[in-house]
Amino acid sequence: MTPDSTTPDAAALRLDHSSIEELNLALRHYRRLMIRLPLILVLGFAAAIGLSYLGTALSPPYGVYILGWDLLTWGLLGVLAVLFAEFWWEGRQIGRALNSVEMQSAPIASLLGGQALIGERAREHGMKPGPFNGPLRPITKRQPG
Numbered sequence: 001m002t003p004d005s006t007t008p009d010a011a012a013l014r015l016d017h018s019s020i021e022e023l024n025l026a027l028r029h030y031r032r033l034m035i036r037l038p039l040i041l042v043l044g045f046a047a048a049i050g051l052s053y054l055g056t057a058l059s060p061p062y063g064v065y066i067l068g069w070d071l072l073t074w075g076l077l078g079v080l081a082v083l084f085a086e087f088w089w090e091g092r093q094i095g096r097a098l099n100s101v102e103m104q105s106a107p108i109a110s111l112l113g114g115q116a117l118i119g120e121r122a123r124e125h126g127m128k129p130g131p132f133n134g135p136l137r138p139i140t141k142r143q144p145g
């Protein structure tokens with residue numbers, strides 16, 4: 001007998017069900033992403049500028065050219081590649097934590113929708129994400145008056 005929406009255990013058998021630990025893991029991945037992005041940008045641009053100075057020091061006055069592009073251009077392309085890889089890797093990790101096939105198949109495109117998915121699944125447990133993608137905490141109900 002296959003489970004469908006009429007059986008009482010249908011909610012427990014859904015593929016998109018996430019435990020609180022899995023939701024906290026996905027939030028931890030989002031926090032890690034928000035810390036790594038500025039680090040990659042700052043250190044990557046500093047490294048690209050350093051490559052520019054190195055290329056000029058090795059071959060004055062125009063610098064070193066590889067396949068028609070100078071070292072600064074190659075450094076900036078490297079920064080873009082690292083950013084793309086970081087988005088892809090963390091998107092896959094978040095999709096794996098949430099057991100979401102959509103997020104695993106298109107990790108970069110679905111990163112923004114992942115936070116809404118976490119909020120929706122946390123509400124099923126009576127929880128909500130903390131400030132700055134912190135761990136889940138209970139939803140407090142306001143008293144009237």
